[in-house]
Amino acid sequence: xxxxxxxxxxxxxxxxxxxxxxxxxxxxxxxxxxxxxxxxxxxxxxxxxxxxxxxxxxxxxxxxxxxxxxxxxxxxxxxxxxxxxxxxxxxxxxxxxxxxxxxxxxxxxxxxxxxxxxxxxxxxxxxxxxxxxxxxxxxxxxxxxxxxxxxxxxxxxxxxxxxxxxxxxxxxxxxxxxxxxxxxxxxxxxxxxxxxxxxxxxxxxxxxxxxxxxxxxxxxxxxxxxxxxxxxxxxxxxxxxxxxxxxxxxxxxxxxxxxxxxxxxxxxxxxxxxxxxxxxxxxxxxxxxxxxxxxxx
Numbered sequence: 064x065x066x067x068x069x070x071x072x073x074x075x076x077x078x079x080x081x082x083x084x085x086x087x088x089x090x091x092x093x094x095x096x097x098x099x100x101x102x103x104x105x106x107x108x109x110x111x112x113x114x115x116x117x118x119x120x121x122x123x124x125x126x127x128x129x130x131x132x133x134x135x136x137x138x139x140x141x142x143x144x145x146x147x148x149x150x151x152x153x154x155x156x157x158x159x160x161x162x163x164x165x166x167x168x169x170x171x172x173x174x175x176x177x178x179x180x181x182x183x184x185x186x187x188x189x190x191x192x193x194x195x196x197x198x199x200x201x202x203x204x205x206x207x208x209x210x211x212x213x214x215x216x217x218x219x220x221x222x223x224x225x226x227x228x229x230x231x232x233x234x235x236x237x238x239x240x241x242x243x244x245x246x247x248x249x250x251x252x253x254x255x256x257x258x259x260x261x262x263x264x265x266x267x268x269x270x271x272x273x274x275x276x277x278x279x280x281x282x283x284x285x286x287x288x289x290x291x292x293x294x295x296x297x298x299x300x301x302x303x304x305x306x307x308x309x310x311x312x313x314x315x316x317x318x319x320x321x322x323x324x325x326x327x328x329x330x331x332x333x334x335x336x337x338x339x340x341x342x343x344x345x346x347x348x349x350x351x352x353x354x355x356x357x358x359x360x
Contacts, residue, residue, distance in 0.1 A: 102139050104343060107131050108360030111339045112202075113153030114328035115160070117186060122328070122337050122344060122357065123160070125153030130162065130187055133344055137358040143187030148178060151219070152204030156211040156289075158186035161193075161231065163201035163216065176200075180216075180231040193231045201225070205245040205255075208289035208331070215245050215255055215270055224270045237270030243283045250292035258282045258297070279314055280305050284324055288333035296336055296351065298324045304336070304351035317351030 106128065113125035122133040127149045129142025142148075151164035160183040166173045172190075173181065179195030201216035214227040217240070224237035224245075241259055248254035255266040263279035266272060282297035282305065293310035302320045307313070322341030329336055337346040343360030347353060 102128075102131060102141055104139055104358050104360040107139065107141075108339060108343055108358075111326045112151050112164075113204075114326040114337055114339065115153065115155030116328055116330050116335070116337065117155065118158050120330070120335075122346075123153075123155055123187075124339070124344065125150035125162065125326070128167070130160065132187070133358050137344075139358060141187075144183065144190050146172060146190050148173065148181075152201035152216060154204045154206040154214070156206045156208045159184055159206075159211045160187055161204060161206055161211075161214060162190070163199065163204055165200060180214075182231065194234070199225075203242060203245045205247045207247040207252075208249040208287070210249075210252070213247060213252070215247055217242060217245060226270045228269075238266070238272050240264070240273055244285045246285045246287050246295070249287055249289045256285055256287075256295070258285050263297075279307075280316075284327040284338070286327045286329040286336075288329045289331040291331075291333035294329070294333045296327065296329050296333075298327060298338065304347075306350050318347075318353065320345075 107124060107126045110127040111124055115123035117123055124131040124133060129147040130150055131139055131141030133139050147167040149165040150162050154161045162181045164178050166175045166178060173192060174197040177198055177200040179199050180193040181190045182193045183190050200219045202219045203217040205215050207213035212228055212230045214231050216225045223239045225234040226237050227234050240257055242257035244258040246256040253267055253269045255270050257264045257273060261275055263276045263282055264273040265276055280299045282299050284298040286296050288294045295307045297305045298320060304317045304319060305314045306317050320340040324338045324340045327338045335348055336351055342356050344358045345354045345356050
């Protein structure tokens with residue numbers, strides 16, 4: 064099988080759905096909350112590219128105006144570290160965060176036009192440039208949640224997959240692949256998943272090549288649980304939520320999102336799913352069968 068997975072192998076409607084989702088998340092950014100104004104969920108949630116869950120069970124929201132934190136009461140705070148950058152790519156491993164995208168027009172902290180890779184080792188209190196400053200904008204970014212030195216990214220310029228084994232300091236080229244989501248398997252040093260227009264693809268060699276899985280639904284969002292080996296959660300192009308409990312289990316449908324879902328994350332034990340859809344930030348504690356709104360947006 065070739066490394067590059069082409070779009071024309073799936074129905075046109077499904078491919079168009081994935082493209083529409085990607086374009087909807089790349090529209091003009093919402094207004095950034097001022098220094099003396101509490102952040103508005105309506106603004107922050109308008110353009111979200113990633114979610115995470117920190118060590119205190121708060122949800123992390125990566126938006127066009129920085130990284131925000133939502134606590135158990137649904138209270139929104141941020142941008143973390145006072146940095147309103149455009150977080151196109153986001154990945155978290157505990158309290159170690161990684162971001163890529165573009166610097167804010169209101170802040171000259173980081174070099175433009177692209178952020179390259181930024182990292183925070185203190186839960187977003189401070190941010191430092193790691194590599195590729197000014198040059199690279201990773202639209203898809205993932206980290207092995209149990210080994211933060213292991214990172215993968217796909218840049219907006221169509222370059223091959225980039226892989227790092229030293230926390231993003233240096234990078235090597237992998238396969239050429241079209242993918243909406245990348246997910247590093249937290250239970251494997253070399254396994255990487257990618258949601259492609261052809262279906263779910265998996266690499267067993269750190270992104271050097273991919274093979275399509277035969278039994279998965281056509282997913283565009285995907286997340287893995289750090290402490291539940293083999294568990295994956297995804298959202299397909301029709302808005303259905305799917306769960307695979309382990310590598311030996313098949314996929315099962317678990318309810319649906321409202322409208323389009325733009326970002327997805329799973330708690331470390333796999334018992335909590337959070338996502339952004341037309342309702343705002345919603346979460347499920349029963350595998351996606353029922354949902355409650357944590358913060359409306």
